[in-house]
Structure formats: C-alpha cells, structure tokens
Amino acid sequence: MAHTRPLTACLSRLTKSSIAASRLEAPRFAAIPYQTKRCAATKAQPQEKKKKSRNTFLQYDLKRADQFALLDAMRYIRAFEVGRMPTSSKYELHVRIRTLKNGPIIRGFGQLPHPFKTxxxxxxxxxxxxxxxxxxxxxxxxxxxxxxxxxxxxxxxxxxxxxxxxxxxxxxxxxxxxxxxxxxxxxxxxxxxxxxxxxxxxxxxxxxGGSGYKERDGVIHMAVGHLGFTPEELQTNVKAFMLWVQRDMRKLGDKLRKEVHEVVLSSTNAPGFSLTGEYRGANSIAPKELRGPL
CATH class of the missing domain: 3.40.50.790 (Ribosomal protein L1/L10, domain II)
Structure with missing residues (x-):
C-alpha cells in the first residue's frame, strides 16, 4: 500500500497556490478620497434676480395713439349717442397723470362756468x-x-x-x-x-351746481357737461377743469412733481377719444353742426 503523506503535501501546495492566484486576480477597488467626493457634487444653480416693482403707473406712448381735436371727438361721441335725450348722457373728462403710486393724490371741488343738472x-x-x-x-x-x-x-x-x-x-x-x-x-x-x-x-x-374730483390710480375723472352743450360751452368747461388740475399740481411743489400725460373725452355710452388739446382740426366740421338734437 502506497504512503499518503506525499499526496497530501501535493494537494496542500496546489490549494495554497490556487488560492494565492485567485487573490491576485480578484479586482480591488480603491477608496475615493474625500476631496474627490466633494468636487463631484452638483453645482448650485444661480438664483434669478427679482424684478423691482414699478413705483409709477405704466403709461403708453401717445405717438402710437390716435388723437382728435375737440370738435372731432364731439362728433364721434354724438354718433354713438344717437337717439338719446341730450341731457341723459354726459361728457366725461379723464386726465391721466405721470405720478408716483404712493404719492399724494389730487382732490378738489369746483363750480364749472356752465353748470348742468346733477x-x-x-x-x-x-x-x-x-x-x-x-x-x-x-x-x-x-x-x-x-x-x-x-x-x-x-x-x-x-x-x-x-x-x-x-x-x-x-x-x-x-x-x-x-x-x-x-x-x-x-x-x-x-x-x-x-x-x-x-x-x-x-x-x-x-x-x-358744482362737481368734485379725486385722483384714483393716476387718473382724475369728472363730468364736464351733457350732450346738449354747444362746442363753445364744453370747451370752456374743459379749460376750467384743466386749470383746477394744474393749480392743484403746483400746490404740491417741486419735490412731488406731477405732470399731465393724456386727456381723454368720453360719454356715458361712448368710448374715449384722446385729445390733442386743439379746438378744431384741419378736417373738422363747423361747430354749428354739433348743436341741437342728436
């Protein structure tokens, strides 16, 4: 019977060598340094800057708007009011002002040169x-x-x-x-x-016989007559009201300056027409044609 010690020794050497080879072939993963981990982090997104809120009321460019002389505006307004009683609808003036939102407001009361029933x-x-x-x-x-x-x-x-x-x-x-x-x-x-x-x-x-007015959101509104008014009467009332507004703006002084941006004439049932400040345009009709019934 053969001796078993040499066979056992060979098996023991084979086992050790194979284990050592397997250890050498096994991949090793190196630990990631702390600095590498920190640099791999995602970059912070830049925050959007908040837009500053406006401290004045938004005004559009009048160069892009259609503007009318007083006679032309009256002519179109009377066309919208056809069939109504001359005293049932009123001419209304809207004065848009360039001013601060949190500034002082204009308010007042006055009696127009040509008062009308209110x-x-x-x-x-x-x-x-x-x-x-x-x-x-x-x-x-x-x-x-x-x-x-x-x-x-x-x-x-x-x-x-x-x-x-x-x-x-x-x-x-x-x-x-x-x-x-x-x-x-x-x-x-x-x-x-x-x-x-x-x-x-x-x-x-x-x-x-008078009328009050008050600034709201940069606009001063007031009724200045009814549709039975002649162009001369309406012009006189419009001028008087604009003098009141300009007087009230001057009282505020230079530190709180207000300026008139636009003047719009409308009526109870008609849209607004931006005024140029002129009484009669190049193609305006005669004032006598804007008198009498609609």
Missing amino acids: DVRVCVFAAPGSAAAAEAWAAGAALVGEDEIFDQIKQDVIEFDRCICHIDSFPKMIKARLERKLGPRSLLPNAKQKTVVTQVGPSVKSLL
Missing part, C-alpha cells in the same frame, strides 16, 4: 328749527339735522353725496365721532375744505 344730494348739519336749517332747506338740501342724522351715519346709512356743517353744529359733530364713517368717503366737514360754514344757503347752491 343728482348730487347735499346733507347739512344744522340744528332743527334754526335759521340755518331753514336756509338749507330753501337752498335745496336733501337732509338737514343733527342727532337723527348722526345716528343714521353710525349705522352706515349714508344717503348723501356732499356734506357741510354749520359752525354752531360743529362742536356737536365732533362729539359724535363720525371720522371713521365719513372720513374714508371724504365727506367729513372741515374748515380746510371750506365745508364748515357760517352761511349755509350759498354753500348748498354751490355744491348742487
């Missing part, structure tokens, strides 16, 4: 039964009184468009604390706006 309701704070109350009723006021009207205002029942106060009723109005109700509506009487008066009658008549 539906303005005037309230007068005056003691019932007094001479001032009788004068207010005679002048055409819609509401006259003190405590009863104060209670209605506190209950948000405000059925008037203009409000004045007799000087004797002013302390009582202050005690009623109507600032939160009338202040936001620009109806609270005060001496600065000349709505606290000693003579009620003339003030009521001027309010009934």
Whole structure:
C-alpha cells in the first residue's frame, strides 16, 4: 500500500497556490478620497434676480395713439349717442397723470362756468328749527339735522353725496365721532375744505351746481357737461377743469412733481377719444353742426 503523506503535501501546495492566484486576480477597488467626493457634487444653480416693482403707473406712448381735436371727438361721441335725450348722457373728462403710486393724490371741488343738472344730494348739519336749517332747506338740501342724522351715519346709512356743517353744529359733530364713517368717503366737514360754514344757503347752491374730483390710480375723472352743450360751452368747461388740475399740481411743489400725460373725452355710452388739446382740426366740421338734437 502506497504512503499518503506525499499526496497530501501535493494537494496542500496546489490549494495554497490556487488560492494565492485567485487573490491576485480578484479586482480591488480603491477608496475615493474625500476631496474627490466633494468636487463631484452638483453645482448650485444661480438664483434669478427679482424684478423691482414699478413705483409709477405704466403709461403708453401717445405717438402710437390716435388723437382728435375737440370738435372731432364731439362728433364721434354724438354718433354713438344717437337717439338719446341730450341731457341723459354726459361728457366725461379723464386726465391721466405721470405720478408716483404712493404719492399724494389730487382732490378738489369746483363750480364749472356752465353748470348742468346733477343728482348730487347735499346733507347739512344744522340744528332743527334754526335759521340755518331753514336756509338749507330753501337752498335745496336733501337732509338737514343733527342727532337723527348722526345716528343714521353710525349705522352706515349714508344717503348723501356732499356734506357741510354749520359752525354752531360743529362742536356737536365732533362729539359724535363720525371720522371713521365719513372720513374714508371724504365727506367729513372741515374748515380746510371750506365745508364748515357760517352761511349755509350759498354753500348748498354751490355744491348742487358744482362737481368734485379725486385722483384714483393716476387718473382724475369728472363730468364736464351733457350732450346738449354747444362746442363753445364744453370747451370752456374743459379749460376750467384743466386749470383746477394744474393749480392743484403746483400746490404740491417741486419735490412731488406731477405732470399731465393724456386727456381723454368720453360719454356715458361712448368710448374715449384722446385729445390733442386743439379746438378744431384741419378736417373738422363747423361747430354749428354739433348743436341741437342728436
């Protein structure tokens, strides 16, 4: 029988060599350095810059707009209003202003050279039964009184468009604390706006024949006549209103400068027509043709 020790030795050498060879052939993966890992990270996307919001109202270029003389604008507006009563529709003027969004606004009141009937309701704070109350009723006021009207205002029942106060009723109005109700509506009487008066009658008549205006979003709007007006009457009212606006802009001073950008004439049922500032154009019709029924 052969000896088993040499065979065992050969098998042991074969096993060791094969294991060593397998170890040499096995692939090895090197550890990735920390610096390589960090550089392989994705780059941060650049953040978009936020657009600055405008502090002025957007105005379009008037060179691209069709503009009309006053007679031409009246002619087209009357064509849109054909078949209506001359006093049922009103001419409306819109003045677009170059101004800051958060700047002071223009507001005022005036009586046009050619007033026209409006539906303005005037309230007068005056003691019932007094001479001032009788004068207010005679002048055409819609509401006259003190405590009863104060209670209605506190209950948000405000059925008037203009409000004045007799000087004797002013302390009582202050005690009623109507600032939160009338202040936001620009109806609270005060001496600065000349709505606290000693003579009620003339003030009521001027309010009934006058018109108020206020700047909203860079535009001042006001009715300047009805369709029965002649071109000369409408021109006079437009000039008067523009003088008021320019006067109010000058009061603000140079630090808060406002400028007129565009003036548009429209009516109750007609679109707006941008005005050139001229009364008559090269191809305008005669003013006498814009008088009388539509």
